Amino acid sequence: MPIVNLTNVTVRLIPEDYDTSTDVDEAIYATFEPSGQQVEVQTRGERHEMDGVPVEVTYVTGFAGVPEAEDGTFYIVPQPVAKVSERPDLVTPDTGPSAVRDESGKVYACRRLFSVVKE
Numbered sequence: 001m002p003i004v005n006l007t008n009v010t011v012r013l014i015p016e017d018y019d020t021s022t023d024v025d026e027a028i029y030a031t032f033e034p035s036g037q038q039v040e041v042q043t044r045g046e047r048h049e050m051d052g053v054p055v056e057v058t059y060v061t062g063f064a065g066v067p068e069a070e071d072g073t074f075y076i077v078p079q080p081v082a083k084v085s086e087r088p089d090l091v092t093p094d095t096g097p098s099a100v101r102d103e104s105g106k107v108y109a110c111r112r113l114f115s116v117v118k119e
Helices: 079-085
Strands: 003-005 011-013 030-032 040-050 053-064 074-076 090-093 107-109
Touching: 003 030, 011 107, 040 079, 053 079, 079 090
Parallel strands: 003 074, 074 090
Antiparallel strands: 011 030, 040 053
């Protein structure tokens, strides 16, 4: 089953049960380099204030550069695209607390890809 990376970053996967005391590079079992095709996310922002606290709201107004769904193919896309698309073939890296980060705090590897689809 092909997985095409439509982001501008390398996505590395490590096992769910990866032990952080071992070398992360030895644990990587799949690497997805950027395909050269990127998704463009269109957004607009609004600034609000609630009880004196500034709140910035970003609305995803659209996206471009995502191929039509193809049976058996998954596409790695930016998280906002995966969340608003409602397409199960659009996945995003899980960059939450279980991700492994480099010394500068950037995600180096993640344990899974996920899709968000409204039921």
